[in-house]
Structures are given as C-alpha cells and as structure tokens.
Amino acid sequence: MRILLVSAGVPSPIGQIHLYNLLKVIGSNHDITLICFLDENSPFAAPPPEIVLTGGCTMVPFVRKNSLRKALRAITTWKPVALETYRSEDMARAITHTCSEHRFDVAIIEQLALGQYAPLVRHLPHVLFPVDAVSRLKAQRYQSTKNPLERLLRFLDYRATKAYERAVYRQFDGVMFVSRDDIRYTVDAGISDTATVYELPNGVDLTYFHPNAHNGQDERSIAFIGNMRNDINEHAVRWFYDHAWPTLHREVPDLRWYIVGNDPSARLRRYLERDPNIILTGYLEDFRPTIWNATLVISPLQMGAGIKNRVLQAMAMGKAIVASPLSVDGISAEHRKHLLVATNAGEFVRYTRLLIEDGRERLRLSREARRFVEDHHSLEGAASKLLHIVERVRRNVST
Structure with a gap:
C-alpha cells in the first residue's frame, strides 16, 4: 500500500x-x-x-x-x-x-x-x-x-x-x-x-520494553516518565510534589524520586531544586535502566486524554505502578489486578508505601502488568x- x-x-x-x-x-x-x-x-x-x-x-x-x-x-x-x-x-x-x-x-x-x-x-x-x-x-x-x-x-x-x-x-x-x-x-x-x-x-515494542532481573534492587525509589515539555506532565509532577511527596518523604526519608523526561522547564527545576532526593534526569537516550532500577513507577496525571504510552511501556517493563484514574484512561487494566489506581493523594501515599514494603505484591503486579500488555497492546x-x-x-x- x-x-x-x-x-x-x-x-x-x-x-x-x-x-x-x-x-x-x-x-x-x-x-x-x-x-x-x-x-x-x-x-x-x-x-x-x-x-x-x-x-x-x-x-x-x-x-x-x-x-x-x-x-x-x-x-x-x-x-x-x-x-x-x-x-x-x-x-x-x-x-x-x-x-x-x-x-x-x-x-x-x-x-x-x-x-x-x-x-x-x-x-x-x-x-x-x-x-x-x-x-x-x-x-x-x-x-x-x-x-x-x-x-x-x-x-x-x-x-x-x-x-x-x-x-x-x-x-x-x-x-x-x-x-x-x-x-x-x-x-x-x-x-x-x-x-x-x-x-x-x-x-508497545515488547522486545525493547522488557522486564529486567535486576528490577529495583539498588535503592528505594519511585520514577515518573513523561515528556516534560508537555504541561500536563509538569502539572502532574507539581501536584504530586505538593500533595503526596511531603508525607511520603516524611514516612520514607531515604526514598528518591526520579523524574524521567526531556526538557523540564526552568520553572520546574527551580520548584524542585530544594529537595536533593528528587532527580530531574532530562533527556536520556535510553531511559530503561532508570526505570528498571526504580522500586516502582508512579503516574499522577490530573489532566489528559487518550492512552498514555509511558504507562504501557512501564507495564511492559514489568514495573509495579501506582496511577491516577486519568493515567489509565482508555486502558482496560484492572485496579489491584494489573496495577494500583490512586484516586487522591492519600491513596498515592498508601499504595506507594505498600509496594515499597511488600516485595511479593510488587512482583505479582509486575508480572500481571507485563502479561496485560502482551495480551492487549502488542x-x-x-x-x-x-x-x-x-x-x-x-x-x-x-x-
């Protein structure tokens, strides 16, 4: 054709x-x-x-x-x-x-x-x-x-x-x-x-985005993936920082947060620079190692339409995910079966702590996430x- x-x-x-x-x-x-x-x-x-x-x-x-x-x-x-x-x-x-x-x-x-x-x-x-x-x-x-x-x-x-x-x-x-x-x-x-x-x-390219045996074993960390030039992603990061991160960081003091995406604005850098536990990576030619090394992935989008590629990619990589309802809009994945859906800041804190502390549940969700993408989004x-x-x-x- x-x-x-x-x-x-x-x-x-x-x-x-x-x-x-x-x-x-x-x-x-x-x-x-x-x-x-x-x-x-x-x-x-x-x-x-x-x-x-x-x-x-x-x-x-x-x-x-x-x-x-x-x-x-x-x-x-x-x-x-x-x-x-x-x-x-x-x-x-x-x-x-x-x-x-x-x-x-x-x-x-x-x-x-x-x-x-x-x-x-x-x-x-x-x-x-x-x-x-x-x-x-x-x-x-x-x-x-x-x-x-x-x-x-x-x-x-x-x-x-x-x-x-x-x-x-x-x-x-x-x-x-x-x-x-x-x-x-x-x-x-x-x-x-x-x-x-x-x-x-x-x-999703299931060959490229694959699970890794070293899945999140180095440090306790969470990761967010998204093009930071997009104001929807910047809004999500600021929302999580304002509403969930203070409690989460207080309860898990050694937790690190990787924000993975190209072109974060100077405004966002200034907003987050006071916290050494938050890392803005900027553009990475290959962001997979950063995601593999994270304990889990978060997606706290508060605005958006369509299916979020980055959520599907993280699922294909076998990551346990805590996501807002809009982050999984259009994705038929089920709460508690394939990932955890947090409807407010309190649930983000609770579910994130659960997955940090419960390795067995984290592993179960990672396997279910990968299987879901294989079945529905090849x-x-x-x-x-x-x-x-x-x-x-x-x-x-x-x-």
Whole structure:
C-alpha cells in the first residue's frame, strides 16, 4: 500500500511515539512517504534508522511564532491556538508538491491542528489521526485553572477547539483515536458519529520494553516518565510534589524520586531544586535502566486524554505502578489486578508505601502488568488494526 503520512513532528522514541512504533512494523512492507515538521530543538534531526520510509521523507522547519500574536489571531478567527502554531505555507507546498509527484492509496494526517491541510489531500481517501480528543483535554485545563483571566482564555480555546473538531472531522473519511473513552466523548458530545470514528489502541515494542532481573534492587525509589515539555506532565509532577511527596518523604526519608523526561522547564527545576532526593534526569537516550532500577513507577496525571504510552511501556517493563484514574484512561487494566489506581493523594501515599514494603505484591503486579500488555497492546496488533482501518476507509470511499 502507498501511504502518505503527514506528521506534526519527527516520529521517534520521544515524540510522535505512536507513529514511530507503527512505522517500525509496517514500514518494510508498505511504501510510506513522510512529510513532517522538524523542530530545531529536537534531538532527532531525521527519522531514526529503524524506521523504513521507502517513499522518502520531507522535513519542514517548524517556525516558532509569537504567543501573543497566535492568541490574538485565534480570538479574531475563532479558531484554536494550535492551528496558528502549525499554519505553514512551506508545509502546504510540501504536501501539494508530493501529491503531484506521486500516487498514493491513502493519506493519514496526524494531530488535530494539521487537519487544516485536509483540502490538499481530498482527492485521496484521507484519515485524520488526532490521537486524543483534544477538546476533552482543553475542558479539563480550563476547569482546573484558578486565575479568572487565564480561565476565560482557556474556556474560549476549549469552545473554539470543540467547534473546530466538529467542522474538520467532517472533511475526513475517517478519524482515529487511541482511546475508546475519547471515542465515547466525541460521539456523545455530537462532534462526530460512529460511522467514521475508529479505535487504534497504542502498541508497545515488547522486545525493547522488557522486564529486567535486576528490577529495583539498588535503592528505594519511585520514577515518573513523561515528556516534560508537555504541561500536563509538569502539572502532574507539581501536584504530586505538593500533595503526596511531603508525607511520603516524611514516612520514607531515604526514598528518591526520579523524574524521567526531556526538557523540564526552568520553572520546574527551580520548584524542585530544594529537595536533593528528587532527580530531574532530562533527556536520556535510553531511559530503561532508570526505570528498571526504580522500586516502582508512579503516574499522577490530573489532566489528559487518550492512552498514555509511558504507562504501557512501564507495564511492559514489568514495573509495579501506582496511577491516577486519568493515567489509565482508555486502558482496560484492572485496579489491584494489573496495577494500583490512586484516586487522591492519600491513596498515592498508601499504595506507594505498600509496594515499597511488600516485595511479593510488587512482583505479582509486575508480572500481571507485563502479561496485560502482551495480551492487549502488542505492536503487531496495533499495526494490524491500522491497516484494517485504512482498508475499510478505502472500501467505504470507493462504494
């Protein structure tokens, strides 16, 4: 199959992970052409060699724009701020040129904000992959904001995003989400109907993310994994630090907390630097040893949509996990069987202490977590599902 893929960033282990994983499986058997934005701050100046792109790759420089100007344009056009972020004449030209030079069976556009390029691929069966229900996340953000002016601006962005979703989804032959909960939200909110919405669960490379016999034996420690450039992850870290860490550290004084993820902000570094037991690792080329050495993994997300790749990766590595309900949103893992779900700070403290002290329970959960990912989130299964969705969309378009 000849596939045109348009992405908001270079698929890699730290960005566009869902595409990176899928391309590792389908790239060698299908003719894939990639057009993506390239952020000059990314550690990856090109797709990693394990991704096969027989159709080639065109990278468009990502140009950062003035935040105030983006916000003003969003308000005056009643469009989400992210649309202005990814509005690019260079990207439009790259898509138009590639479509004029090559024949494709289908086009897949990744991320909601890139849906603005739909008219350029309307001659093809075309699928939007927003990954998550973005307006659902925007609603959580404005509802959790206390500053009145900031809350109003976020509310307006939420309303604009929801309206844009409703309009842009109708321009595509199919829309894919990684979470069934996001599909339910999208349908119940009247944004789209069930006929063109598909579930594409995240897959995990079970060979790369594997358990290690040395699992958490060096010191008593917890680990959080996430791209720290994402404000959802920073919010989660600050929440845990404010509400759970003081009690946990008082009860387990030698406990260390590793925050594993690229680009932690200077603001977050200043916020945490007073505590020597907290380690911000920054970008790690291979974060697995840090996770293997941790006693357990925490995921205290208080906002979010879609399936969290990092939770699945930790489960695949055989880690016992304490997670908030939103961290396992869209994951069918069961509380107390595959992991522990903490609904408040007190439960985070209690469950974390339990797993620090009870090695037998920690081992049981680690085995169940690995088994769950093997059964429900293999990379091969996700790739097969993607191809099935694409074929179904093509059939629907041709009839």
